[in-house]
Amino acid sequence: MRIKGDPLKVNYKHIDYTNSKTGEVCHKTIASCTVLTYNVPIQIVDAFCSLFEKESDGYSEICKIYAETVCKGGDSYDPKVGERIARKKIMKRFMSMVRQASDKTVKNLQNDIEDVKSLSVASAKCRDDIIEFLQNQ
Numbered sequence: 001m002r003i004k005g006d007p008l009k010v011n012y013k014h015i016d017y018t019n020s021k022t023g024e025v026c027h028k029t030i031a032s033c034t035v036l037t038y039n040v041p042i043q044i045v046d047a048f049c050s051l052f053e054k055e056s057d058g059y060s061e062i063c064k065i066y067a068e069t070v071c072k073g074g075d076s077y078d079p080k081v082g083e084r085i086a087r088k089k090i091m092k093r094f095m096s097m098v099r100q101a102s103d104k105t106v107k108n109l110q111n112d113i114e115d116v117k118s119l120s121v122a123s124a125k126c127r128d129d130i131i132e133f134l135q136n137q
Contacts, residue, residue: 005039008065010090012083019072027071029082031090035062040098047108048101065090 037060067089
C-alpha cells in the first residue's frame with residue numbers, strides 16, 4: 001500500500017523587472033506545480049479532492065499551487081536560491097493542504113466509529129428482542 005504520494009513536479013520561471021516607484025531592478029522567481037492524485041497519500045486523497053479540487057483539465061489533476069520570491073536591488077541574485085525559497089513556499093502550502101485533508105479524514109473516521117457503535121448497540125438489542133420473542137412463542 002502506498003503511504004506517501006509521489007514528489008511534486010515544480011516548474012520555475014525567472015522574471016527581471018524594474019520597480020516603477022523606486023527604479024530599482026528586481027528579480028522574481030515564480031514556482032508553480034499541479035497537484036495530481038498520485039501526489040497525495042492514498043489514505044487522504046478523497047478528502048483532499050473534496051477540499052481542494054477545482055474544475056480540472058485532466059482526470060487526475062486536483063489543483064495548482066503558485067509561490068513567488070522577489071530579490072530586490074540590494075540583494076545578490078542567485079536563481080538557485082530563489083528556486084529553493086519558492087519551492088519551500090510551495091511545499092509549506094502543500095503540506096498545509098495535506099494536514100487539512102488528514103484532519104478531515106480523521107473527523108470522518110471518528111464519525112464512522114460512532115455510527116458503527118450505535119449500530120452495534122441497536123443490532124444487539126434487536127437480536128435480544130428476537131430471542132425473547134422466539135422464547136415466548
